[in-house]
Amino acid sequence: MPTSPAPNGAAVVVRGLVKRYGGRAVVDGLDLEARAGAVTAVLGPNGAGKTTTVECCEGLRTPDDGTVQVLGMDPVADARALRPRVGVMLQDGGLPTGARAGEMLRHVAAMYASPRDLGELSARLGLGAFAGTTVRRLSGGQRQRLALAAAVVGRPEVVFLDEPSAGMDPQSRLAVWDLVRELRDEGVAVVLTTHLMDEAEDLADHVHVVDHGRVIASGTVRELLDVDAGEAERTVRLDAAPGLDLEAMASALGRGGPDGWVVTEPEPGSYVASGPADARAVAGLTAWLADSGVLASRLTVGRRTLEDVFLDLTGRHLR
Amino acid sequence: MTPTPSAAAPSAAPAARRVLAQTSFETRAILRNGEQLLVTLVLPVLLLLGLVQTSLIELDTAGASRVDFVTPGVLALACLSTAFTSQAIATAFDRRNGVLRLLATTPLGRSGLLAGKVLGVLAVEVVQVLVIGAVALGLGWRPDVAGVPAAVGAGLLGTAAFTALALLLAGTLRAEGVLAVANLVLVLLVVGGGLLVPPDQLPGPLAHLAAFLPSGALGEALRGALLGTGVPALSVVVLLGWTAAFGWGATRLFRWH
Numbered sequence: 246m247p248t249s250p251a252p253n254g255a256a257v258v259v260r261g262l263v264k265r266y267g268g269r270a271v272v273d274g275l276d277l278e279a280r281a282g283a284v285t286a287v288l289g290p291n292g293a294g295k296t297t298t299v300e301c302c303e304g305l306r307t308p309d310d311g312t313v314q315v316l317g318m319d320p321v322a323d324a325r326a327l328r329p330r331v332g333v334m335l336q337d338g339g340l341p342t343g344a345r346a347g348e349m350l351r352h353v354a355a356m357y358a359s360p361r362d363l364g365e366l367s368a369r370l371g372l373g374a375f376a377g378t379t380v381r382r383l384s385g386g387q388r389q390r391l392a393l394a395a396a397v398v399g400r401p402e403v404v405f406l407d408e409p410s411a412g413m414d415p416q417s418r419l420a421v422w423d424l425v426r427e428l429r430d431e432g433v434a435v436v437l438t439t440h441l442m443d444e445a446e447d448l449a450d451h452v453h454v455v456d457h458g459r460v461i462a463s464g465t466v467r468e469l470l471d472v473d474a475g476e477a478e479r480t481v482r483l484d485a486a487p488g489l490d491l492e493a494m495a496s497a498l499g500r501g502g503p504d505g506w507v508v509t510e511p512e513p514g515s516y517v518a519s520g521p522a523d524a525r526a527v528a529g530l531t532a533w534l535a536d537s538g539v540l541a542s543r544l545t546v547g548r549r550t551l552e553d554v555f556l557d558l559t560g561r562h563l564r
Numbered sequence: 565m566t567p568t569p570s571a572a573a574p575s576a577a578p579a580a581r582r583v584l585a586q587t588s589f590e591t592r593a594i595l596r597n598g599e600q601l602l603v604t605l606v607l608p609v610l611l612l613l614g615l616v617q618t619s620l621i622e623l624d625t626a627g628a629s630r631v632d633f634v635t636p637g638v639l640a641l642a643c644l645s646t647a648f649t650s651q652a653i654a655t656a657f658d659r660r661n662g663v664l665r666l667l668a669t670t671p672l673g674r675s676g677l678l679a680g681k682v683l684g685v686l687a688v689e690v691v692q693v694l695v696i697g698a699v700a701l702g703l704g705w706r707p708d709v710a711g712v713p714a715a716v717g718a719g720l721l722g723t724a725a726f727t728a729l730a731l732l733l734a735g736t737l738r739a740e741g742v743l744a745v746a747n748l749v750l751v752l753l754v755v756g757g758g759l760l761v762p763p764d765q766l767p768g769p770l771a772h773l774a775a776f777l778p779s780g781a782l783g784e785a786l787r788g789a790l791l792g793t794g795v796p797a798l799s800v801v802v803l804l805g806w807t808a809a810f811g812w813g814a815t816r817l818f819r820w821h
Contacts, residue, residue, distance in 0.1 A: 303669050304669070305665055305668065305669065305820070305821075306821075324673065325673065328576065328669060328670060328671045328673060329573070329574050329575050329576040329671045330573055330574055331669065333666065333669040333670075335662045335665060335666050336662075337661065337662040338661070338662060338666075339661065339662035339663050339665055339666025339667070340661065340662075340663065340666070341593065341658060341661065341663045342657070342661060343593055343596065343597055344589070344593065348589075348592075352585060352586075352589050353667075353670055355577060355581065355582070355585040356576060356577055356582050356585065356670045356671045356672050357574060357575070357576060357577055357670075357671060358574070358575040358576060358577050358578075359574070359575070392666075395666070399574055399670070399671070400574045401574060402573065402574065
């Protein structure tokens with residue numbers, strides 16, 4: 246077993262991972278890499294296999310097939326050597342409900358030879374205000390911040406964060422994102438799962454889009470959004486009455502013919518049109534709406550988002 | 565194999581410190597929990613007072629004073645409540661809340677977590693022995709001092725059997741199920757398990773059955789040791805057998821998720 250990271254600098258390498266529960270493959274041939282000094286997002290809808298994948302990386306589950314290497318080691322066989330170097334934030338928190346927040350953090354810190362300064366970490370994540378409160382009485386956001394503190398208190402080289410922003414208020418989220426960026430800048434390999442598009446877009450250097458237990462797209466956010474393809478491809482979003490004629494809408498946008506416009510209605514009353522959006526196209530759309538007697542409750546024009554990419558890839562709505 | 569981390573790699577605290585931290589964490593968790601205290605301290609002390617001060621339950625003490633006869637059984641009950649009932653419930657909810665999994669990913673690991681739990685049980689038992697012993701001495705308890713080492717040995721064996729059973733339940737059933745079963749088993753064994761009332765004074769088939777239960781075996785062993793009549797060999801064999809069976813089951817069937 247090699248003891249150094251893979252030659253390409255990947256701190257986490259997953260190859261052909263398969264995990265079945267009761268014969269059903271939840272993870273089905275998944276490949277993934279995460280580099281040191283980078284934030285890697287595993288993005289996908291609930292049930293896509295994200296949590297199972299990171300649990301295999303954390304040594305909590307044994308793969309049915311494929312290989313997982315963390316810092317060049319096997320998470321199950323080399324668990325003893327890996328545990329001090331890997332920080333984990335579980336989706337369900339893993340916090341004992343009867344313990345006080347500060348006591349819990351001190352307890353986890355006691356497992357490491359040189360943990361982070363608890364005062365500084367508490368201040369960063371705003372834990373001081375509820376250090377004396379039992380976990381049972383904490384809000385969702387407070388629990389998440391405490392769980393994150395527990396994940397990073399041992400100065401890990403690799404951090405796995407399973408849905409770190411779940412249940413967080415906006416201020417907590419910013420504090421968490423700041424800390425994640427700082428970890429990255431310190432050279433930590435951060436792997437986070439999320440079903441939040443904006444989290445992946447704002448935070449991740451590299452995104453793996455996962456659906457049905459496989460990676461269906463992978464790359465930097467820019468690559469996935471195809472930003473370098475130029476401004477020709479843009480997105481028009483429209484919220485209006487459900488059941489509008491999609492072909493007619495495409496023709497309206499294209500001023501008489503579809504002209505490269507593709508219109509979908511991922512949720513009733515919520516339309517997404519991709520094509521060469523310019524002022525004339527939008528004018529054509531609004532004129533058509535007026536003629537049809539339909540009032541738009543929202544109309545936005547912008548570049549593609551990861552959500553659009555996901556819809557293109559799967560035809561499924563993510564959030 | 566265990567690769568040596570580079571000098572810069574973060575490292576774990578020494579194993580002894582990790583287990584000690586977990587022991588203290590577990591002990592505080594039990595001693596601070598109101599319901600747990602009710603079962604581990606209040607209930608045994610109330611039973612001790614009730615059985616010694618009243619004769620609601622008739623006991624053939626074979627010439628011994630009532631407090632001398634009852635106290636070993638109350639200590640056996642205390643062992644059952646902490647090593648089994650309290651530990652099963654705490655571990656089941658920790659399992660459901662992901663606490664076991666989270667701590668298993670820290671340098672503590674699964675073995676350190678288990679060691680901390682067992683030592684935490686022993687620490688709470690020390691508190692129980694001090695409190696129950698003090699109350700009993702105040703009531704006139706005069707234990708056979710020569711039997712104390714044997715009593716400690718029987719207590720450790722009983723703790724092993726009950727803790728293994730606690731982990732077997734906590735690792736296989738839903739938390740709510742464990743809560744119900746653990747309390748039910750406690751009540752059944754207190755009434756008819758040979759803890760407080762010796763197996764041979766129980767009615768009907770229980771008189772034969774209870775001696776082969778871990779509760780009856782521990783009760784008989786502690787009474788034998790502390791009354792100075794000697795620990796019955798059968799009790800030791802029964803406790804060893806249950807420890808092996810429960811330990812085997814817990815090792816094989818315990819699920820962390």
